[in-house]
Amino acid sequence: xxxxxxxxxxxxxxxxxxxxxxxxxxxxxxxxxxxxxxxxxxxxxxxxxxxxxxxxxxxxxxxxxxxxxxxxxxxxxxxxxxxxxxxxxxxx
Amino acid sequence: xxxxxxxxxxxxxxxxxxxxxxxxxxxxxxxxxxxxxxxxxxxxxxxxxxxxxxxxxxxxxxxxxxxxxxxxxxxxxxxxxxxxxxxxxxxxxxxxxxxxxxxxxxxxxxxxxxxxxxxxxxxxxxxxxxxxxxxxxxxxxxxxxxxxxxxxxxxxxxxxxxxxxxxxxxxxxxxxxxxxxxxxxxxxxxxxxxxxxxxxxxxxxxxxxxxxxxxxxxxxxxxxxxxxxxxxxxxxxxxxxxxxxxxxxxxxxxxxxxxxxxxxxxxxxxxxxxxxxxxxxxxxxxxxxxxxxxxxxxxxxxxxxxxxxxxxxxxxxxxxxxxxxxxxxxxxxxxxxxxxxxxxxxxxxxxxxxxxxxxxxxxxxxxxxxxxxxxxxxxxxxxxxxxxxxxxxxxxxxxxxxxxxxxxxxxxxxxxxxxxxxxxxxxxxxxxxxxx
Numbered sequence: 001x002x003x004x005x006x007x008x009x010x011x012x013x014x015x016x017x018x019x020x021x022x023x024x025x026x027x028x029x030x031x032x033x034x035x036x037x038x039x040x041x042x043x044x045x046x047x048x049x050x051x052x053x054x055x056x057x058x059x060x061x062x063x064x065x066x067x068x069x070x071x072x073x074x075x076x077x078x079x080x081x082x083x084x085x086x087x088x089x090x091x092x
Numbered sequence: 093x094x095x096x097x098x099x100x101x102x103x104x105x106x107x108x109x110x111x112x113x114x115x116x117x118x119x120x121x122x123x124x125x126x127x128x129x130x131x132x133x134x135x136x137x138x139x140x141x142x143x144x145x146x147x148x149x150x151x152x153x154x155x156x157x158x159x160x161x162x163x164x165x166x167x168x169x170x171x172x173x174x175x176x177x178x179x180x181x182x183x184x185x186x187x188x189x190x191x192x193x194x195x196x197x198x199x200x201x202x203x204x205x206x207x208x209x210x211x212x213x214x215x216x217x218x219x220x221x222x223x224x225x226x227x228x229x230x231x232x233x234x235x236x237x238x239x240x241x242x243x244x245x246x247x248x249x250x251x252x253x254x255x256x257x258x259x260x261x262x263x264x265x266x267x268x269x270x271x272x273x274x275x276x277x278x279x280x281x282x283x284x285x286x287x288x289x290x291x292x293x294x295x296x297x298x299x300x301x302x303x304x305x306x307x308x309x310x311x312x313x314x315x316x317x318x319x320x321x322x323x324x325x326x327x328x329x330x331x332x333x334x335x336x337x338x339x340x341x342x343x344x345x346x347x348x349x350x351x352x353x354x355x356x357x358x359x360x361x362x363x364x365x366x367x368x369x370x371x372x373x374x375x376x377x378x379x380x381x382x383x384x385x386x387x388x389x390x391x392x393x394x395x396x397x398x399x400x401x402x403x404x405x406x407x408x409x410x411x412x413x414x415x416x417x418x419x420x421x422x423x424x425x426x427x428x429x430x431x432x433x434x435x436x437x438x439x440x441x442x443x444x445x446x447x448x449x450x451x452x453x454x455x456x457x458x459x460x461x462x463x464x465x466x467x468x469x470x471x472x473x474x475x476x477x478x479x480x481x482x483x484x485x486x487x488x489x490x491x492x493x494x495x496x497x498x499x500x501x502x503x504x505x506x507x508x509x510x511x512x513x514x515x516x517x518x519x520x521x522x523x524x525x526x527x528x
Contacts (some may be wrong), residue, residue: 015374015412016381016393017405027406030467037468038363044429061298073165079386079396088383089392
């Protein structure tokens, strides 16, 4: 499977994973091996949309507003809080 | 002391210092308080909860350093219903990190050990759930099953387990791995306890729309047409295959009609499953970006995600790749078409057979560390369990009475026929014997 480490490094950036050179080499070898397993799948034809089992088809609950619950619990789990708000890092 | 108090104290004594590493956290004092007021059909039963299911006020780590300090602000529906029915939660069980594994070795808190042999894996990803039951610490466990995650530990540890039909159990409060494939899933020392936990926790939940239209099909108790799946038996080691044929013969003696069955497309299940798992997992993991979840003080996604384990990183990378513009047509679309073919093959098989049976795992529990460096060898262990998740049908495992390490028989039924599957498991348990 043609997936050189440079291409995998690009995928890692998309996935927001920072990998060391060692990790990239090791995971790259694993991933190229794993991808060969998938070559056995035929192209086939038919519907390629996501299938949900028929028993799992339901309806959403009513769209009703309610006061927020557990704000303190949520903030207690957040990595960085400033002045009672979630600190969001600038996207890179 | 009430029945629940007695049961809890027995569980705590049996747990001791947890030589199986089955638990990530134990809440003995909280459990004692809950035991004092436990009432209902599950009163007197001690329950363990896999650490990817939320229990309000308790840590929920998914066995990852990423969530090492996370405390759940609410309780998962499946757990809340078990507690309302009188079960007492003892603690949260170890698992493969974010449920990525089938051996129980990828936890950030160390591998779980198999109570049948401490040098062997218990199976995963619900490794601590299976070990906590097999070791006799708890009566019942709530795990989850995405591609075999309660059936693998059920088979390797020698306990009963059921992956329910999709829609039977609410996924509210379950940290998802692959939303189209998974469900909370009960495990127990007997099939009857699995059924009791299932029935106490199933039912429509406004927080999971997939449960809204679900109802179990009634089981009329008539003798059944049991198909023994040739491809599943042939994929197992000869000793395991022989035990499965013995169990099928016992079902014939019990009055069922046992016939050969064939699933010619089942060999594609593993590749199909992993492609879909990677795609859904990498999508589900996007929320773990260091903003609302992540290690204390983490600065942004890359910083927070650095602590994820190698199998989690591998699956995120693979999922990102197979759903990228370059990979989508080549890999993901092919997997979705293959999934539709597998679902059709099961529908055809269930026209001729009321249930299908075969081995749960192709072999008995292997040694710790034996496969951990080769992801392809680890994935191969799932070859017999993933098809049920792809097809959306219920599948259970029941231990066979065999010398040496445990062997499980897998029973699969049409969607919503969970009660029929459990009846066949109970027949096997009665005929073949089970450690209860």
